[in-house]
Amino acid sequence: MVRSRPLVVMLVAVVLMIVGMGLARAAASEFRGLASMQVAPSSIPTLLGPIDQSGRTGWDCVPEKTAISEHGKDAGLPDDAGR
């Protein structure tokens, strides 16, 4: 009985070590998951503005032109990188 005590202590230590490593690995995985979850795409562009009664084909319809524009700077895309 007395001789087996060091063996039991050693077994408990090994079990605790394995549990500890498992917990550490789970925590690391959770951090990675948490970080990845927060990496969201950039914002939705603001809605295109109102159109008067001459309609989208009317003279200088800014929202329709913005929607069609091939140039990023004229397309009303989000520009809040530094904020």
Added chain:
Amino acid sequence: MAYRWVLIVLLAAMFQPATLDAQTYSQTRPVPQTTNRAVLGRLALEREIHERFAIGFDRELHGRWKEAAAEFTRILSLRPREPQGSTACYDLGLAQAQMGAYDAASASFNAAINRDDGFIAARANLVSVDLLRNDLGSARRDADDLIARVPASSRALYEHGIVALDNNDAQAALRDFGVLLSRDPSYAIGRYDFALAEIAAGRLDDAERELRSALTLVPTFARARFALGAVLLRQGKRGQARTAFDQAARDANDLTLRNLAASMGQSF
């Protein structure tokens, strides 16, 4: 005799400006040329639509969305012709979206598109509203329809790319943001989204390079810095990741991102 001719020329010159003024003066409210009850009724209806459109448009320009919505709802009840019908649906959808009534806004933008299939502004706003409603299925369908009609449009590419990222379609997102960046390589947000697509495709080294490019363009781009931290963490570069999270916490204006970055920096 010569004196008389000079007088005639002077008098003619005196009356000329008045004549020009009269010519440029527009008659905005023509007097009806009939007493027919049906014709007069139709003219009154058109007048009401015209006036309400002017009021609703002005209210939207000033952010008075509720008043604008009431005007466009009334216009639609009067069954306007095109392009007023589709435009009233569009403007109503815009007011509803600004008031947070996204389901109603979606219905209004769809109604605008049903009346005018080529209404690209309505299609673009519909995709935005789908995303605001968190309806990824509709967003996907509507973004596909949008880009099929205007494949070169920067806004269509951006919205399609965002929807692709939300749907974990890395290849579509890479294509969309790739085209955007080929046109404007200095668009930091485009680089950030392109990097997210690379992360989704499992190309962590490329994503790291892309995020570093975005940060070269805008060093205080906190969201990109945070994403870089996440990539470095997945690559096992814990020290660099901690530095990136700490920097993101310092740069972020968004309180949630700042707190998250700070706790990430301190947790490992």
